[in-house]
Structure formats: structure tokens, C-alpha cells
Amino acid sequence: MADLSNPAQIKRYIEKGLRSLVDPEPTKEERALAFAFFSHQCAYCGNSADHLDHLLAESKRGANHVSNRAPACSDCNAKQKRDLDWRDFLQLKCGAESALLEIRRCKIEQWIRDRGGLHALPDETLRLLEDGHRQCAMEYDAARTLLKNAGRIVPREL
Ligand SMILES: [Zn+2]
Numbered sequence: 001m002a003d004l005s006n007p008a009q010i011k012r013y014i015e016k017g018l019r020s021l022v023d024p025e026p027t028k029e030e031r032a033l034a035f036a037f038f039s040h041q042c043a044y045c046g047n048s049a050d051h052l053d054h055l056l057a058e059s060k061r062g063a064n065h066v067s068n069r070a071p072a073c074s075d076c077n078a079k080q081k082r083d084l085d086w087r088d089f090l091q092l093k094c095g096a097e098s099a100l101l102e103i104r105r106c107k108i109e110q111w112i113r114d115r116g117g118l119h120a121l122p123d124e125t126l127r128l129l130e131d132g133h134r135q136c137a138m139e140y141d142a143a144r145t146l147l148k149n150a151g152r153i154v155p156r157e158l
Contacts, residue, residue, distance in 0.1 A: 067115035
């Protein structure tokens, strides 16, 4: 749940809400399929996976679509990969020359191929999304300013 006193977090939720209209999160079935395909292991390090990472980071226009998602452990997902390209990160985890790198890279590529390739938002949709978010954020700021200067709740006579 959003921290309702944190404007930046509210705006991120607005952005997520708008984005879900054109790029929804994977369904429960798609999530289950991804975890089964990777045998419930982190696609990067092989540890037990409990997150669904973005192969191409959201900050680099990576979609929420299941073709761009792979199971990851919490260390790889939250602390280590960040905005790195998945191929570069995989190499960091496995070492440049290892057979493991080849096996894991092929597995991820097969996952992407089987989903019809990495999906992405068309530029025009992305532009509309950014405009919509900017507009909502401005309206939110304006309403917030007005309300900060308005009267607070007061007791009323019964
Ligand atoms: Zn991992």
C-alpha cells in the first residue's frame, strides 16, 4: 500500500495504474508458467527464486509483459542487477567463459523466443503514457497545494 503522506510514492502509483492499462503485469497463470519453465530457480544464479525480474529494466523501457520477465532470487532482483542488461548481469554472475553462462543464456533466450520475442510499448503509446502521467502529477500537485491551505476537520455540534 502506498504511503499516503509521500507525494513521490503517490505519483509512482498513479504511473503504475496508468501503465497497467497498456502493459499489464503477468497473470497468475503466466507467473506460474515462468517459475515452472525455470524450475523455480533464479535465471541468473540458480538459487531459489521468489521474484519475477524485468530482463530489460523498466527504466530502460522494459515492458511488464511476461516475455520480458524471468524468475530471480531477491538478491539478484533487488540488490544486484538493477538496470544492468540481463546479458551483462548473467556474465557477472557466471563468469565470462563458463558453461553455466551458456546454459543459462540459452534458457532465457528460449523463454523470450517462445513468447514471440521481447514485447515493448510502441513509441506513440509510451509518449501518451508519459504525457498522461505528467498531467496527473501536475493536477495532483495543484490539488495538494490548495488542500494544504484549506481548513482542517473540526468538531461539529451533535
Ligand atoms: Zn539470483
